[in-house]
Every structure is written in C-alpha cells, then in structure tokens.
Amino acid sequence: MSRETPSRRGARAQRATAGGRWRSWLRHHRAMSLDSASRLLRHPVGSLLTMLAIAIALVLPAGLWLTLDGARLLDAELDESATLTVYLEKDVGADEAGRIEQALAAREGVASTRLITAAEGMAEFQQALGLEDALARLPGNPLPASVVIHPQDPAPAAVQGLADGLETVAGVEEVRLDLAWLERLRHLAELGRRVGLGLAVLFGLGVLLVVGNTIRLAVENRRQEIEVVTLIGATHAFVRRPFLYSGAWYGLGGGLLAWGLLTLGGDWLAAPIAALAASYGASFALPGLGLAGSAMLLGCSTLLGWLGAWIAVSRHLAQIRPR
Amino acid sequence: MIAFEHVGKRYGGRFDALANLDFRVRRGEMVFLTGHSGAGKSSLLRLLMRLERPSRGRILVAGHDIDRLHASQVPFYRRQIGVVFQDHQLLFDRSIYHNVALPLEIQGAEPREAARRVRAALDKVGLLHREKALPIELSGGEQQRVGIARAVVNKPALLLADEPTGNLDPQLSADIMALFEDFHRIGTTVMVASHDLALIARLRHRTLRLQEGRLVADEEAA
Ligand SMILES: Nc1ncnc2c1ncn2[C@@H]1O[C@H](COP(=O)(O)OP(=O)(O)O)[C@@H](O)[C@H]1O
Ligand SMILES: [Mg+2]
Numbered sequence: 422m423s424r425e426t427p428s429r430r431g432a433r434a435q436r437a438t439a440g441g442r443w444r445s446w447l448r449h450h451r452a453m454s455l456d457s458a459s460r461l462l463r464h465p466v467g468s469l470l471t472m473l474a475i476a477i478a479l480v481l482p483a484g485l486w487l488t489l490d491g492a493r494l495l496d497a498e499l500d501e502s503a504t505l506t507v508y509l510e511k512d513v514g515a516d517e518a519g520r521i522e523q524a525l526a527a528r529e530g531v532a533s534t535r536l537i538t539a540a541e542g543m544a545e546f547q548q549a550l551g552l553e554d555a556l557a558r559l560p561g562n563p564l565p566a567s568v569v570i571h572p573q574d575p576a577p578a579a580v581q582g583l584a585d586g587l588e589t590v591a592g593v594e595e596v597r598l599d600l601a602w603l604e605r606l607r608h609l610a611e612l613g614r615r616v617g618l619g620l621a622v623l624f625g626l627g628v629l630l631v632v633g634n635t636i637r638l639a640v641e642n643r644r645q646e647i648e649v650v651t652l653i654g655a656t657h658a659f660v661r662r663p664f665l666y667s668g669a670w671y672g673l674g675g676g677l678l679a680w681g682l683l684t685l686g687g688d689w690l691a692a693p694i695a696a697l698a699a700s701y702g703a704s705f706a707l708p709g710l711g712l713a714g715s716a717m718l719l720g721c722s723t724l725l726g727w728l729g730a731w732i733a734v735s736r737h738l739a740q741i742r743p744r
Numbered sequence: 745m746i747a748f749e750h751v752g753k754r755y756g757g758r759f760d761a762l763a764n765l766d767f768r769v770r771r772g773e774m775v776f777l778t779g780h781s782g783a784g785k786s787s788l789l790r791l792l793m794r795l796e797r798p799s800r801g802r803i804l805v806a807g808h809d810i811d812r813l814h815a816s817q818v819p820f821y822r823r824q825i826g827v828v829f830q831d832h833q834l835l836f837d838r839s840i841y842h843n844v845a846l847p848l849e850i851q852g853a854e855p856r857e858a859a860r861r862v863r864a865a866l867d868k869v870g871l872l873h874r875e876k877a878l879p880i881e882l883s884g885g886e887q888q889r890v891g892i893a894r895a896v897v898n899k900p901a902l903l904l905a906d907e908p909t910g911n912l913d914p915q916l917s918a919d920i921m922a923l924f925e926d927f928h929r930i931g932t933t934v935m936v937a938s939h940d941l942a943l944i945a946r947l948r949h950r951t952l953r954l955q956e957g958r959l960v961a962d963e964e965a966a
Binding site (some may be wrong): 441442444445446448449588645646647649650651652653654655656742 | 781792795819820821822823824826827833834846847849850851852853854855894961
C-alpha cells in the first residue's frame with residue numbers, strides 16, 4: 422500500500438495540492454516554533470541556565486575577536502609610523518642632499534620622503550634633549566643630513582628589502598629602521614588571532630555539547646510521544662522539528678545574553694584600556710559589536726543551537742524504536 | 745488486501761517467533777487472530793506495521809511488498825493503517841481532542857477539515873462530550889475508545905488492533921468489538937488479535953489461530 426493506495430478514501434485524504442502541502446508545512450513550523458518557545462518558558466530557570474552556559478561559551482571568543490579587531494585598527498595606525506631614516510654622508514652639502522632626496526623619492530616602493538638638513542637635525546636634537554647650551558658650544562655641527570622615508574608597503578619584509586636597496590645609493594652613509602617591536606606586535610596579533618580561532622572552535626563545540634545535552638534530555642522526556650507519533654506515521658523531519666526549534670531558541674537566547682555581557686564588559690573595560698593605550702601614546706578602544714557584528718553573533722549562536730539539537734535528536738532517534 | 749507468503753520471523757538469530765505463515769486476507773474482510781500468549785500475534789501485527797521485517801518470505805499489502813519500502817516511505821505507509829494498541833498509547837499531556845487529531849496533524853491536514861473529522865470520530869465512539877478532557881480523567885474503556893477514534897480518524901483502509909479488549913470487562917469488550925464490526929461494515933479491512941475466545945466465537949468472523957508461531961487453524965465464519 423504505497424502512495425497509489427488501494428483505498429479511494431485514503432487516497433483522497435492523502436492527495437493534497439502543492440499549495441496545500443506548503444501551507445500545512447508552514448502551519449506546522451509556526452506551531453512547533455511557538456510550542457517549543459512555550460516549553461522553554463514553562464521552565465524559565467532551567468532554560469535561562471542553559472542559555473547562560475551558551476552565553477559564557479560565546480563571550481570569550483567573541484570578546485577576543487573584538488580585541489583583535491581593535492588591534493587591527495591600532496596596527497593600521499602603527500603602519501603609518503613605519504619609516505626608514507637614511508643618513509647621508511657627512512660631506513654631502515645642502516644642494517647635493519636635495520638631489521639625493523629626489524632620487525630616493527623616485528625609487529620604487531617609496532611613498533614619500535622628507536629631507537632633514539644637518540641644521541634642522543641639530544635643532545630637533547637640541548629641542549628633544551634640552552641641551553641647547555651644551556651643544557651650542559660645539560665647534561661645528563656633528564650631525565649629517567638625513568631623509569625620512571615612508572615606504573609604500575609597511576610589511577617588515579618589504580621595508581627591509583627597500584632598506585637594502587637604499588644602502589647602495591651614492592651619498593648614503595647608513596639606513597636605519599627599527600622593525601623589531603613592530604614585528605613583535607604583529608607576531609602577537611597573529612598569535613592572538615590563532616588563539617581566538619582555536620577558542621572559537623572549542624567553545625563552539627562547547628555550545629553544541631550544552632545544547633545537545635539539553636535536547637537529549639528533552640527527547641528522553643518525550644520518548645513516549647515520539648514512539649506514538651512514529652507508530653502513526655510521523656516522518657523523522659516531523660519528529661525532529663520541535664527539538665530543532667528548541668535548540669535554535671536556546672542558541673538565540675544564549676546569543677542575546679552574550680551580546681549583553683559583551684556590551685557590559687566593553688563599558689566596564691573602556692576606561693582602563695583607554696588609559697593604558699594613552700600611556701603608550703596610542704589611541705586604542707575596544708570597538709563595539711556594531712550591527713553586522715551583532716547579527717553575526719546572534720546568527721552563529723542560533724545556528725549552533727540548531728545544529729546541536731540536530732545532532733542530539735538524530736543520534737537519539739536512531740535508538741528510539743516503537744515497542 | 746493482505747498476503748503472507750511463507751513468512752518467518754526469527755528473533756536473535758535462533759528463536760522462530762513466526763514460521764511459514766501463508767494466508768491471504770481479502771479487502772473488506774474482518775479477521776480475528778487468536779492463540780495464547782507468546783503465540784506470535786503481536787509479532788504478526790508488528791510485521792504488518794513494518795515495525796519489524798520478516799526473516800523469510802514476503803508480505804504484500806495491496807499488492808506491494810512492504811519489505812521493499814524505502815525508510816522514507818514507511819511513514820506514509822503507516823498513515824494508511826489505523827492501529828489500536830492494548831495500552832492505548834495515548835499522550836497524557838494533551839486533551840482527548842488533540843490525541844485524536846494527532847494523525848491529522850502529522851499529515852498536515854487543514855485545521856477546519858481536521859476538526860470536522862476529529863468530532864466525527866469521537867462521535868462514532870460516543871465520546872464527543874469528553875473532547876476537552878485529559879486521558880487520565882477517562883476510564884479504561886473510554887481510553888480504549890479514544891485509541892480507536894485516533895486509529896480511524898483518517899479513514900484507513902486497514903485497521904489493526906492488538907488485544908484491544910485485554911483489560912476490559914466482558915460488556916465493555918463487547919462494545920469495543922461492536923465498534924470494529926461497524927468499521928468492517930463500511931468496508932474497512934479489520935484484523936483484531938485477541939485471546940478472548942468466548943467473545944470471538946459469538947461474533948462469527950474468520951479466525952486465524954496461531955500456536956508457537958505457526959498457523960494451526962484458519963476457520964471461516966460459521
Ligand atoms: N523483540 C523481540 N525479541 C525477541 N523475542 C521476541 C520479541 N518480540 C517477541 N518475541 C518473542 O516472540 C514470541 C511471540 O511473541 P508475541 O508476538 O508477543 O506473542 P503474542 O502477542 O501472541 O503474545 C514470544 O516468545 C516472545 O517472547
Ligand atoms: Mg501480544
């Protein structure tokens with residue numbers, strides 16, 4: 422007795438227009454999403470605890486991601502300050518220095534140049550050290566002229582390559598670049614990114630487990646119901662549906678709580694972070710989640726909840742056989 | 745409607761619960777399945793519902809070998825069979841109305857049409873006035889009638905019942921059997937497993953008798 426059924430009455434009952442099927446499918450989705458939401462609300466404390474567990478699992482990777490996002494902004498600011506200083510030979514005169522600067526500016530990879538003549542260099546030096554009197558007593562100007570170069574590509578390897586090329590230019594005594602701390606910061610950021618990714622994966626699994634376990638218990642509680650509906654012709658999709666909605670609701674709730682925690686945490690940490698950044702002469706603030714970030718957080722958490730439920734129900738349905 | 749062709753069912757690799765069953769049931773027929781406890785009545789019905797699969801032989805329902813059904817087709821096959829269980833298998837957290845409506849809900853029936861059919865089925869078993877009650881508020885006989893209403897609410901071509909009167913007193917049992925006869929009378933194929941021999945004898949329908957998994961008697965109504 423497959424779908425081309427022997428029973429005319431049965432056949433009529435089965436036969437539905439495509440529109441009718443679509444409507445009944447929508448009807449069941451609406452019913453199940455509301456039903457699973459009301460089941461969650463019937464046990465508010467238990468539901469809240471599950472959502473809180475999800476939220477805590479989400480907050481750490483999301484917080485780290487925000488921190489890295491902030492670091493990326495800081496990185497851009499640092500790139501601005503990635504410069505090379507080219508010291509010219511001591512006997513290069515002012516005209517000659519100007520020509521060399523133009524030659525340097527024309528080279529590939531150089532974004533901009535600024536010439537600091539020997540006299541300007543001395544003035545800056547005096548100002549910086551506050552040694553005007555002592556230096557004024559020196560017989561001549563011991564400082565060479567120099568050219569400060571902003572490279573087009575601030576990546577450490579590129580800057581190093583550019584510096585090597587500039588060494589050979591006639592009239593250039595020495596090229597200085599201080600990349601060590603920039604590089605260290607980059608390595609740190611990269612490390613942070615990887616730790617963040619690893620944490621995100623681990624804690625994502627954590628969310629799956631939390632939701633999976635909760636749903637497993639829910640399935641166990643409704644075992645008899647599942648057996649009965651399976652006996653009278655429910656498809657797996659039908660049986661799964663309310664649990665998938667529960668999982669999605671848990672995920673969404675957890676995501677909202679995580680969002681709240683992140684917002685509160687951001688406010689709480691903002692002042693000390695600003696003070697710390699200022700002490701390094703940088704401006705750094707934790708960026709907020711923004712609209713896209715919030716949507717992403719809620720989307721991911723809902724999806725994780727749904728997925729956790731799917732895994733739990735599928736594993737469990739295989740074991741439930743009607744008596 | 746139903747054809748068993750040399751069907752055997754072996755549990756756990758050694759024990760033959762059913763052996764070499766070979767019989768047919770015509771469309772619209774009403775058949776009793778008897779035999780003492782452990783004879784294999786439930787196993788036979790479970791094979792028909794495709795809760796179990798035969799170890800040997802074929803089972804044809806309406807000309808289709810049900811062992812060949814793909815897992816995804818099984819729910820749709822089951823929707824066309826009404827089943828009444830000895831222990832009713834009602835859901836205790838929802839009303840009588842919603843218990844009976846369950847098969848229609850599963851099939852995605854249109855709510856107004858579903859309401860009409862649920863009321864018709866409840867009316868048929870005489871429980872229309874209890875539609876808002878919970879199963880727990882009903883007596884055993886009433887619960888069984890709810891189970892029957894649920895089994896017939898989508899007008900199945902085949903109605904199976906496994907010891908539907910097992911826990912009921914004789915008068916209630918007779919009432920329940922009379923309901924099955926009503927469905928038989930309007931053209932439904934009915935198969936009822938029961939060991940209430942006195943009641944079966946009075947009702948005069950074809951009777952298949954199982955003994956240790958074998959068909960030992962196939963008696964047409966006298
Ligand atoms: N799932 C099962 N696994 C192993 N043995 C079973 C299973 N189901 C039934 N049996 C055995 O098959 C035999 C027939 O059982 P059953 O069909 O329930 O008989 P009846 O319904 O006539 O009392 C019994 O001996 C029972 O123990
Ligand atoms: Mg039995």
